[in-house]
Amino acid sequence: MSDEFDFQPKLGKIRSRGLGTPRFSNQVLAAVNRAGGRRGAKSKFTGSRIGRGGVMGAWLAHRDKYASLRHRRAIVKSRIVKLAGKGMNNAAAHLRYIQREGVSRDGEKGHLYSADLDRTDSKTFLDRAEGDRHQFRFIVSPEDGIEYHDLKGFTRRFMSQMEKDLGTSLDWVAADHYNTGHPHVHIIVRGKDALGEDLIIARDYMTKGMRERAALQVSLDLGPRTDLEIDTQLRAEMTAERLTSLDRQLLKMDEDEKTIAQFVQDPGQQTLLMGRLKHLERMGLAKERRPGQWHLDDGLEDTLRRMGEKGDIIKTMHREMTERDIVHSSRDYAIYDPTASGAKPITGRVIARGLSDELNDRHYLIVDTLDGQALYVEIGLGEKTGPTPEGSIVHITPKSVEPRQVDRTVAEVAAVNGGRYNVDLHLKHDPRASENFAETHVRRLEAIRRATNGVRMELDGTWIIAPDHLEKVASYERTLAKQAPVTVDRLSNLSLEQQIGAHGATWLDRQLVSGNFEPTNDSGFGHEVQDALRQRQQWLIEQGLAQREQQGMVSYKDNMLAMLQQRELKSIAEGIAKQTGREYTAAFVGNHIEGTVGKMLELASGKFALIEKSREFSLVPWRDVLEKNIGRYVSGHVRGNGIDWEIGRHRGLEIGM
16 A cells, blocks of 8 residues: 555544543643642742652642541651762761661660661661752651661551652662661662653652651551540640640631630540630630630740740750750759850850750750750750760850951951952952961952852952942851851860869869859759869969969969870870880970971870871860861971961961961
C-alpha cells in the first residue's frame, strides 16, 4: 500500500482533539487545582503542595477531628541541607555526630542502619551521595517510643509507607538515640529519587504529612489510645502551663459570635474547655466579657509556647544537676537572656553541655555561677563554639550587635570621599595609620560582602559604601549573634581541686593577685571558690611565693604569675626533652623563634604551642590562628605583647599577635 493511503485513526467525537491531548489551558487549570487553587477564586496559592506527596500531605493533615486524640502522637523535625561547597564535609560531620558515644540504649556508640542492613557505614552512603544537590534530615520521635525495644522496625515501616506516599523508593540511613527521656531516630535521606532526578518533597508533606504518617504508624504498632488515656491527657491539659490541644480549640472560636455551648455540643468537652478558660483567667491570659463569652489575650499562643519551652528547660536543668548530685533550689534555676536590657557577663563552672536543637546543631551550657545560680545559656551553633568540657571555668559575655570602631572608620573615610573607600584613601585621611592597619578594614568589608552583599567592590579595589552602611553592619552583627549569641571564654580547664596544688599560674592565682575578687555567693559554686582561694593562698605561702603579714593580710611576689608559669613550662619541657631527645629553648622577649608548629598543650597556665626543630623545641603561647598551620614552618620575633609570625620558609602571610 502506498504512503498516500496510510492513516492513523483518532477515536472520539467529530471535531474533538482526541482523548490523549487535552487543551493546554485545561492542563494548566488541572495543575492549579492539584496545587490547591480554584478557578475564579482569589488566589491562595502558596506552593506548599509542589513536589512529591503534596496531595497525601494535605489528606493526612485533615483527617477526622477525633484522629488527633485517638491516634498516638509523634514529633517530626525536618531540614533540607544543601551539599554544594562544604556541604559534603558537613554531611560527614553530621553522620559522625549521630553515631557519637553514649546515644545507644546501653550507652555505647550509635550505628547506622538502612532499609535492608542492620549495620552500614557512613562512607558508603556518602559515596552514593557524591554529586547530590541536597539531602533531607529528619528526627522522628514517637510519643510512646519508650515502648519500643528497638526503633529499627518502626523506622523501616515508616519509611516504607513514606515511599508509597511519595511514589518513589528512597535511599536512606538512620541511627537510633536513647540518650534523652524520649527515644528518637535520626534519618538522612538522599536528595535523589528512583530515577536519579532531584527529589522534591512537598512542604505540606514535610510539615504535616510526615507527622501524621508517623502517628498512624505508632498507633498501628501499639494500638490506638483508649478513652481513659485520652480523658487523662485532657484533664491534665486544663491546668498545664504550655500550649495544649484545648488552647488550639479555643483559638478557633469566634469570640464575638459564639459561646462555649454554641461552639461545642458535647457536655464533657464543654467542661474541659471551661476549666481551661478559668485557669487561663488566673494566669491573666483570658477574661470573661459576659456569661459564656470569653476574650483571649492576643499573645496567648506565643506566651504559652514560651512557657512550655521554659518548663522543658527547667526540667533539663533539674535532670542534669540531679545526675551530678549538685543541690540547688528550684528558684535558683534561670535562663540567661543575652539580649535582655542590662544583661551582664557571668562567670561559673560548666555543669553540662547539650543540644537544644539536634537537627540544627544548636548547643546550650548549664553553668553554676559565682552568685549561686544555675543558668541555662544558649550558645548557638556547635561549629561556632569551642570545646567546653564539664568542670571547666568559663566567662560568658553577650555578643555585641553594635557596629565596631573599624566600621565607623570605614563610614567616616567614605563620607568625605563620595562614598568610596580603599587603603590609599584611608592613609590619606589618617596619615598616622599603617598599611597593615588599613588592610584589617578591607578584610572586614570582605567578610560583610560574603555574608550579606551589603557592600560592593569595584575592579580597582575601591569599595562602594552606602550612606546606611552602619545600619547594614548592625544587621550583619545581629545575624552573627543568632548563630552565636554569646562569647564563651574558657578561663581554666582545671577543676578547683586541681588548681589548688597546681605548679602553674591558675585562674585562682589571677583572682588572688588582682585583689578584685568577683562577687561570690556563700553557697554553691561561689562558696567552693571562696574555700579554694583560701587553700591556694596557703599553698602559695608554703611555696615561698606569698607571705602573711600583720592583721592577716597576704602579699604576693611581684612576678609570682611569671614564676609559676616558668615552673610549669620547665617541668613540661623536661618531659618532652626526655621523650624526643631534643633540647628546650625558652622563648624570651627579643628571641627569634622558628620551626614547625606541633601540637597544642593545655596547661594550668593556659594553652601553649609546641614549635619543633630538628634538635630543639620551644613552648610559646597558643593563638587560634596557629591551628590552621599545624605542621607548617613558622618564624617570628618574641615581643612584649606576643609574637609576630611569618608562615612558611619565605616571607609570606604575617600574623601579628
